[in-house]
Amino acid sequence: MNSDEARFILSSVRPEETDHSAPQVEEAMRVLAGDPELQEWFEKSKRFDRTISDRLAEVSPPADLRDSILTGMEASRTSSGSRRKALAWSLAAVLALGGFLSLFLAPRDIESQGESKPTVAEFERAMQEVITGMPGLDLLSSDPNVLLRQLRDRADVAVPSLATANELSGLRYLGCKVVNWQGHEVSLICMQRSNSGTDMPNLHLFTIPAEAIEGLDHDEIIAHLPESEHSSRKWSTAVWQSEGRVYLVLAEGRHSNPRQLVPLG
Amino acid sequence: MTRLKPALVKKFVDEHYANLYRFALCLARDEAEAADLTQQTYFLLSTRGGQIREMQKAKSWLFTTLRREFYRQRQLSGRFLSIDDDDAPDWETHDAPDDEVFRAADAAIVMEALSTVREVFREPLVLFYLDELSYREIAEILEVPIGTVMSRLSRGKAELRHCLTVTLSEEHRPENVVSLPRSSKAN
Numbered sequence A: 001m002n003s004d005e006a007r008f009i010l011s012s013v014r015p016e017e018t019d020h021s022a023p024q025v026e027e028a029m030r031v032l033a034g035d036p037e038l039q040e041w042f043e044k045s046k047r048f049d050r051t052i053s054d055r056l057a058e059v060s061p062p063a064d065l066r067d068s069i070l071t072g073m074e075a076s077r078t079s080s081g082s083r084r085k086a087l088a089w090s091l092a093a094v095l096a097l098g099g100f101l102s103l104f105l106a107p108r109d110i111e112s113q114g115e116s117k118p119t120v121a122e123f124e125r126a127m128q129e130v131i132t133g134m135p136g137l138d139l140l141s142s143d144p145n146v147l148l149r150q151l152r153d154r155a156d157v158a159v160p161s162l163a164t165a166n167e168l169s170g171l172r173y174l175g176c177k178v179v180n181w182q183g184h185e186v187s188l189i190c191m192q193r194s195n196s197g198t199d200m201p202n203l204h205l206f207t208i209p210a211e212a213i214e215g216l217d218h219d220e221i222i223a224h225l226p227e228s229e230h231s232s233r234k235w236s237t238a239v240w241q242s243e244g245r246v247y248l249v250l251a252e253g254r255h256s257n258p259r260q261l262v263p264l265g
Numbered sequence B: 001m002t003r004l005k006p007a008l009v010k011k012f013v014d015e016h017y018a019n020l021y022r023f024a025l026c027l028a029r030d031e032a033e034a035a036d037l038t039q040q041t042y043f044l045l046s047t048r049g050g051q052i053r054e055m056q057k058a059k060s061w062l063f064t065t066l067r068r069e070f071y072r073q074r075q076l077s078g079r080f081l082s083i084d085d086d087d088a089p090d091w092e093t094h095d096a097p098d099d100e101v102f103r104a105a106d107a108a109i110v111m112e113a114l115s116t117v118r119e120v121f122r123e124p125l126v127l128f129y130l131d132e133l134s135y136r137e138i139a140e141i142l143e144v145p146i147g148t149v150m151s152r153l154s155r156g157k158a159e160l161r162h163c164l165t166v167t168l169s170e171e172h173r174p175e176n177v178v179s180l181p182r183s184s185k186a187n
Helices: A003-010 A023-033 A036-057 A065-081 A083-104 A120-133 A144-152 B006-028 B031-051 B055-076 B099-103 B107-116 B119-129 B135-142 B146-169
Strands: A171-181 A184-193 A202-209 A221-224 A235-242 A245-252
Touching (some): A003 A023, A003 A036, A003 B146, A036 B099, A036 B107, A120 A171, A120 A184, A120 A221, A144 A171, A144 A184, A171 A202, B006 B055, B006 B107, B031 B055, B055 B135, B107 B119, B107 B146, B119 B135, B119 B146, B135 B146
Antiparallel strands (some): A184 A202, A235 A245
């Protein structure tokens, strides 16, 4: 091995790493030991590496990245952890609904079991159950364009018509998911309202093909406030139909018109 | 599905999120995309982390997952990368780097130079300079043999020196490079 060959090998060697079992590295080290000029080059090369490492370490992540990561993970963990409570609440709701029992309990990921289409009320309750029992989103991103692209990639999913302009800074996008319910793919985009001080209420937008839901006229909006301040049902909701899609908004807290919170295009 | 304990997940965030972001930034060359990739990687850790058999492997898992997620998203958006272009001619510059010249390079200049290094060399270079991963771990993340990693490192360093020299000595400013504050503090 000559000096140039040794340089090529030594330029990839991290001196403090002891796993130099490759024969070429051992040979390059032997050449190095007997060549002062090569030793000087090697020292300079190590200083160069140190400089690049130091500069790379100076690149700071965005100030809020750590908190965003932890918030996203906490939201996922909390939704999973509250599943048992949500199921108990759902069961009570199902008993109250009586006649709707079989439809309401239909698993989300199996085909529809009857000829009749689910109603708006069933859709609304089922999607609330999805939120409280959701194991996680399919994709996390703060960029609405990335989320819409992810949803559009699924040809069978109804994608909302969202305005994604920068001036909609009151919203912080979290991620998206596709849920199979009653034989239909439902798209979900999760957001937070970031213009409410330190509290960042959740906002969820579901979209399903209009033909999947029964009993909703065009231009009709069905909205509900939370039943009480201390109710387990803490969502204000709005359901409406537009351009072949049914939209459902779940907004945390009390809102008389949750539809206005979503930047639909 | 088994999930990691929140305290363990938080530990992984604190220990690795900054370097994961730096790796993502060097891949994506876009700060917002890098932040999203980092966040998505940790989200996947929180949902699939139970699949990691040895916790010592979590660090490699994070970098591997981020890299795969980057290429998956590139594929989805129709933006493909020429990852196999290591047959292109090398920069024959294994000369001793000039200390004085390269010490003048700040973080922004180094990132700019790194962003112009070919993808195939940039990945191992960044993982190497993050100073957190062994050769074996880098090889696992890039899914290539250790010998390939070392060869790419050697050629990549030569290319980086060339790119740094160009960046420092000319007004040349290629498009699509990362723009960073010149005096960012260490994290």
